[in-house]
Amino acid sequence: MSSSTTPPSSPFLPGPGPHPETGPPPPPPRTAAVIPAAGRGVRLGPGAPKALRTLNGTPMLVHAVRAMARSRAVSLVVVVAPPDGAAEVRTLLDDHALPSTTEVAVVPGGSTRQESVSLGLAALPADITDVLVHDAARPLVPAETVDAVAAAVRGGAPAVVPALPLADTVKEVDPRTDGGPETVLGTPERARLRAVQTPQGFNRETLARAHEKAAPEGEGATDDAGLVERLGLPVVVVPGHEEAFKVTRPLDLVLAEAVLARRRATDGF
Numbered sequence: 001m002s003s004s005t006t007p008p009s010s011p012f013l014p015g016p017g018p019h020p021e022t023g024p025p026p027p028p029p030r031t032a033a034v035i036p037a038a039g040r041g042v043r044l045g046p047g048a049p050k051a052l053r054t055l056n057g058t059p060m061l062v063h064a065v066r067a068m069a070r071s072r073a074v075s076l077v078v079v080v081a082p083p084d085g086a087a088e089v090r091t092l093l094d095d096h097a098l099p100s101t102t103e104v105a106v107v108p109g110g111s112t113r114q115e116s117v118s119l120g121l122a123a124l125p126a127d128i129t130d131v132l133v134h135d136a137a138r139p140l141v142p143a144e145t146v147d148a149v150a151a152a153v154r155g156g157a158p159a160v161v162p163a164l165p166l167a168d169t170v171k172e173v174d175p176r177t178d179g180g181p182e183t184v185l186g187t188p189e190r191a192r193l194r195a196v197q198t199p200q201g202f203n204r205e206t207l208a209r210a211h212e213k214a215a216p217e218g219e220g221a222t223d224d225a226g227l228v229e230r231l232g233l234p235v236v237v238v239p240g241h242e243e244a245f246k247v248t249r250p251l252d253l254v255l256a257e258a259v260l261a262r263r264r265a266t267d268g269f
């Protein structure tokens with residue numbers, strides 16, 4: 001056997017050095033999760049900021065951080081705390097057991113979800129190549145959903161959303177500002193609609209560009225993939241999960257605690 005075999009080419013191994021024509025090899029992939037947790041939770045009713053409210057005794061944010069850290073793809077979690085609550089959130093996280101293999105940073109957030117995500121992105125170290133953006137308000141997302149999103153990004157998709165088909169028929173309405181009844185403008189074909197969840201996954205450079213472009217335009221989007229769509233790039237859909245629902249209204253707390261109780265009974269955690 002020849003002793004001059006070419007070293008195997010792998011994105012996980014140091015490459016043989018810059019290629020004379022194509023330049024340096026791409027950096028090895030490293031995935032971070034950004035968790036926007038700076039919202040008040042107005043729709044949940046009076047109380048602490050939503051991410052700090054408890055589900056079966058544990059803050060929603062801790063459930064969300066653990067859900068991200070459970071994915072082997074994620075080695076860093078950046079939590080975006082309420083603007084004046086970063087120290088409190090740091091203490092809260094230090095008081096709860098988190099996987100030691102995952103680094104957890106905390107930064108203060110902004111007045112909109114989009115601004116909070118931008119602030120989280122700005123805090124990422126240079127070697128992060130892929131980003132998962134995950135609502136603290138979706139504390140029960142299963143690891144398989146996180147892994148599926150992370151894998152699709154590593155596979156080359158610029159943006160990935162987990163999504164589910166809708167159970168209800170959706171109407172487009174003409175919203176009235178004068179207190180009169182809304183009227184229906186149309187009924188989109190339900191089979192073509194999806195309810196999207198988080199984590200949404202992105203190539204880091206793509207997401208940063210999408211946020212930079214959105215900021216000066218002042219037109220917000222209700223999710224990060226919506227900003228990537230405006231760049232004209234494809235957004236890939238992977239199966240979502242019923243347990244990745246967003247805790248938005250009081251009834252969602254009842255459902256979340258029931259899911260946790262069932263998990264404890266069947267899985268022991």
Ligand SMILES: Nc1ccn([C@@H]2O[C@H](COP(=O)(O)OP(=O)(O)OP(=O)(O)O)[C@@H](O)[C@H]2O)c(=O)n1
Nearest residue numbers: 036037038039040041042043111112116136137
């Ligand atoms: N300024 C904001 C607003 C929202 N979020 C986060 O974005 C996620 C999704 O938002 P949503 O469920 O709408 O939370 P709230 O904005 O807190 O809810 P509400 O609209 O009822 O106040 C949540 O994890 C929330 O903490 C954020 O980081 N910064």
Ligand SMILES: C[C@](O)(CO)[C@H](O)COP(=O)(O)O
Nearest residue numbers: 113135196197198222223246
């Ligand atoms: C990002 C999101 O969870 C996708 O469904 C959703 O758009 C967040 O919306 P909200 O206005 O912050 O509740």
